[in-house]
Amino acid sequence: MTRSTLVVVPVYGDLDSLLRCVDGLVEHLDTDRHRALFVNDCGPDADTIEAALLARIGDRAGFRYERNDHNLGFVGTCNRAVTELDTGAETEAVLLLNSDAVPTAGFLDAMLAVLDEDRTGVVTARSDNATIASIPYRLTNRGAARTEERTRAVWSEVAPLLPESQVMPVAMGFCFLTRRELITEYGLFDEAFAPGYGEENDYCLRIAAHGWLAKIANRALVLHAGGKSFSGNRTALRAAHQRELERRYPFLPDAVAAYQRHGTTATERFADVLVPAGPAPRLAVDLRHVADAARLARQIDTVFGDGFALEARLPAGTPAPDGWTVTTDDPDPDDLVTVQVLVDPTPADLVEANRRAAHWVVVRTEPTTVPWSSPQHRAGADRVAALARPFADEVTPDELESAREGVENSLLAPLDGTSTFLERRWATFLPLDLAAAAASASSSSGEVTRLRRELNDLRASRSFRTGQAIAKVASRLPGRR
Template sequence: MTAEVPSRRPVTIVVPVYDDLAGLLRCVEALMETVDVNVDRVLLCNDVGPHADEIEGRLLNLIRDRPGFEYVRNERNLGFVGNCNRAALELDRSGNDVLLLNSDTIPLPGFLDEMATVLASDDSFGVVCARSDNATIATMPYARRNPRSRATPERTTELHGVLRELLPRFTVAPVAMGFCFLIRREVIDRFGLFDHVFSPGYGEENDFCLRINRAGYQAVFANHALVLHTGSTSFSGDRGPALRLEHERILLRRYPFYASAVALFLGRVRDAVDVFADTFLPDDGVLRVALQLPAVIDEAAVARATAVLEAAPDDIVITLITGREQARVARRSFPTADLLVVGRPRQVFDVTVAFGAVTSFGGLSSLNANAPRWLLVDAIPHHRQWAEAVRHHRDAAIDRILRRFDDSSVDWSSPEDLIAAIRHVGSKPIDAERLRLRWNAVADMAEATGLLKHPDRVSVRRLVALALGARSPWLVTRLRAIRAARA
């Protein structure tokens, strides 16, 4: 018998209003189309921005005589944190759960029912957010096949439609994203809302999620709900970056484990379909391939990889992947090729080719992170002599794991044959359940062997860097650009 899901509670949608009239009107019009005012209500809170009177006139005209929509105007500007706190703690006396919804969002049909149902499904869920095209770790897709392409709301909407039923209904995360932030009313009654130290904004929702988590409440993503988010800039000049850096420093001082919690979520907790979302619906007519170079880049490896790069047709785009210790050799050997150093880049591929024997858990973990399909080239041979078996038992164990999850295994013969094998593997549909099994198995091994480490302390060096960055944001931007150029 299927367990009955508790009926969801009514919600007050709080829309903090400051500027961006065009975006605000789109948001309110979308709410008019998607919100059932017989169950839920909308509270528009004008925080007296630079065009407060014009915005007030347009809003009042738009919602005139419309039931379920209420408008209030603050006597003075309170900032985002103060505006949200006033709305949730003073103005809304309904007892409803509260959804803080940015005015630069476009909620899609069914979003509120889905989010509220997820919130009601577990008493430990304190906050729920939707998925979006622009919401940091709640973005879909988070990692893209082509990072040079522009993320669009249309792409996210199409992709979400394809993957909605493949994804779990919710995913527990370290924090929920503040653009669309549904909070259980009893949590607000118990803990209040945002800490004014984060005023006027940035980081307040992360602090709230981590604060209530100490009492056992969890933040979750409602994977079947979609809300598009423009993400307009709230602060001009250096003020925005300075606030971000300073508030990040406050977060890390309060919650030293926070950065590692996000890394753990991205590297282990997410559903595998979510990790490789962009590969389920290729949109550019090419096959994107990660060719993982061997641990030692010798002359034979250079010759073979060069031959494959030269033989690749226009519809097969190859990126070379190498370890940090071989990065300089790789750059010297392949000066014109696209090259990535092993890590967790914001890019995924359709196929990963293990070029040569994979003999380390690091190589195995890199394969797992890069693509949903594996092609092995010149895997470790089976040892018939016991002396060889003993000498290479660790390599053989890694190879058995590889073969359990590979999509094909070939011996090197020619670059043309390898291109044909790549095309064949890339044409296979992705088996979501098999992908999940592989993702979890390899991630478990990486953690058990100590390859993935998540310290519960933040370094003094990082705190100092954030403090300096808050004073000189331009310096942080410059240093990040230099680091990206070297990667």
């Protein structure tokens, strides 16, 4: 089924972005099946924007222009457009599109295909600026910006390797497609979130209570400038509306964190590595527990120093080769590197590396099979070695040259093969990752419960009550303030 769609574009400011949005719709919206409605929300340049917009769309079939009597904000404008200005008699779906969003070829067909999937209530698109819908989302170059050009390049290579859709906790409001019948049954945006921010999350979670899913259409790309179609104190609004969302849906932060942890695919997680650009690929190694860290660092530098940006965690007082980046902090697992050298890795090392590095090199300084008298064997070191072996070049320190060759071959391998490899590794280690996360959450929860119980016991104790009474009397003594 292909649903006829009403595309609603609330208009407030930033004429340049608006005209790019209009041009994108003119080029890519099939007006034989779909219609576009632009609603001027009376911003400071309302008349200028009106004249330019009308000149751009002219009498083009399928394009309509309306103007609010006064400023309603994003929420009010969307609600008016969908429930008052358009009765819905001719359209079966509604796409709310920010005026600073730029559609690309095939975007709506891809989104509608996902909307037609069973129990799908809301669909969003991939973008360059849409938080967890951005591609690439995680970056190997920490100082880099996500540009339109970079997103187009990565998306065009990676999108065919991704599933057509994925379930998300909530959809992104910049490009928000939903079924008309759901608006009829449950309403659109809650005015509690006026003038904007958080309203799309509330809608997703309201309909989720009735069994409807929010999804991302991986084959749809809509670029987004971000923040240019909205005025006012964004930071304060976001904070206030986020508090209201968490009051209504206390599970939301954990749901978003869970999606980021295990709801994405390995291919999209490592998209920035799979389609390389810019500076030398990063190689990370942790040498803090190595007996002769300085010697191994020199060996790694000799083999990988040319062509890779090397970074390490080193034991205190250990000199690093020239050009290395040295850190004492634990790595952020969302700070991606191209290669990680794992020295005698533990299970925890492999779980961390699965999230952080696209390619592994395992360096063995000890035999992989050791007697039961060894602490390493009792900790499962040989089992860890077997688990990692299909996904890494395993070498001794003196065999690092062959590992360099293996890494270079991996970097030159066809993208679809690398994607398949990463998905297989991701599936292998994800159960360990989830178990570790669950254990950590349980431990944290238990610790919080214990501390709260101890605090309550303290407050109920006679000594605490006595201390409070003494403090009150003391505060009334002469000379006390």
